[in-house]
Amino acid sequence: MSRSAEKIIYDLPQIEHLTDSRIARFVKRLKDLELDADWHSRRLAGFGGSESGTILRHSYGAFFDAPGDSFKNAHEIVAEKLMAQLPNRTTIQARRGIEIEPLTQAVFRKKYNVVENPEGFLATQSHSSIACMLGNIDDSVFGPNRSSILIDYKSSQHCYEPYLQ
Numbered sequence: 199m200s201r202s203a204e205k206i207i208y209d210l211p212q213i214e215h216l217t218d219s220r221i222a223r224f225v226k227r228l229k230d231l232e233l234d235a236d237w238h239s240r241r242l243a244g245f246g247g248s249e250s251g252t253i254l255r256h257s258y259g260a261f262f263d264a265p266g267d268s269f270k271n272a273h274e275i276v277a278e279k280l281m282a283q284l285p286n287r288t289t290i291q292a293r294r295g296i297e298i299e300p301l302t303q304a305v306f307r308k309k310y311n312v313v314e315n316p317e318g319f320l321a322t323q324s325h326s327s328i329a330c331m332l333g334n335i336d337d338s339v340f341g342p343n344r345s346s347i348l349i350d351y352k353s354s355q356h357c358y359e360p361y362l363q
Contacts, residue, residue, distance in 0.1 A: 244330035
């Protein structure tokens with residue numbers, strides 16, 4: 199494990215609930231899947247936007263199984279944060295979204311004639327008063343009148359096969 203990932207893990211707010219064996223299994227799984235240990239370790243520190251929505255839907259019992267629902271339920275999300283559930287391979291849908299994101303971003307920026315706003319990324323790293331609420335936006339741009347726009351790109355979950363023929 200990289201020194202930075204190790205520091206991130208041992209600085210987590212839930213560290214008192216994590217055993218060395220869980221940490222070792224988590225790190226081994228990341229290595230086996232060839233995933234970025236620093237990025238996955240940072241994700242353990244709180245809940246991102248999609249995760250928060252899933253937890254709130256579970257808590258309130260509303261909109262469960264709605265279109266756009268997370269592929270994980272609240273119990274799975276919390277289990278991951280406690281390293282009781284190990285990371286899985288990236289799904290084909292997630293890989294597709296990741297791979298098409300640069301094109302989606304370029305088309306959006308050109309179509310709407312906007313430019314990157316690097317400060318927007320810094321502003322969304324964590325909630326100002328709730329430390330466990332984390333953000334990981336896809337893009338931040340300056341819109342009309344230099345207004346800041348935060349973007350989370352989404353791609354279709356439908357198979358692209360007909361378009362490849």
